Amino acid sequence: MRNFKIGDEAIALNSTNGDRKQPRKKGRSYTVTDVLFCSSTGVQMINIDKTPGQGGTGKLKCICNNHHDARGRAWTLSENFVHPQDIDGLIASAIEEEDYELAVELRDLKKADVLEES
Numbered sequence: 001m002r003n004f005k006i007g008d009e010a011i012a013l014n015s016t017n018g019d020r021k022q023p024r025k026k027g028r029s030y031t032v033t034d035v036l037f038c039s040s041t042g043v044q045m046i047n048i049d050k051t052p053g054q055g056g057t058g059k060l061k062c063i064c065n066n067h068h069d070a071r072g073r074a075w076t077l078s079e080n081f082v083h084p085q086d087i088d089g090l091i092a093s094a095i096e097e098e099d100y101e102l103a104v105e106l107r108d109l110k111k112a113d114v115l116e117e118s
Contacts, residue, residue: 002034002078002086004046010081011109022074024053027109031086034073038062042103045075 004010010032012024024030030048035045041064051074060070063077082090087110094103 002081002083003044004035004078004081004083006032006035008032009045009084010048010078011084011087013080013105022048022076023049024076024080030081033073035078036060036068036071038064038066038068038076040064040066044078046078046081047073047075048081096097 008031010030012026012028012030014024015026016022016024032046032048033050034047035044036046041062043062043064045060045062053070053072053074058070058072060068060075061069087106091103091106091110092104094100
């Protein structure tokens, strides 16, 4: 589990597709503006760049099906982001776990220097 604090830089590991998700672009740098933890599982969700929620019930459904007050913001699991300083360690871990697809994606982010400032 990746833990972020408010004000941390977070690099998106993937892009969103769909209008009901917090917008993010793979390789782009974002600022964490809020954090939320599931009271059942401890899973962390983050808000980036003060992205507002999409309306609806104002409730956020966790992966464990627990519901939380969305506080008027959009949320994304922190596992969809990485701290910039952790990319090398994640590459090594991915290779060790034989997750070569992730290792290549992380290497390409770093090698192609596609990390963008928000």
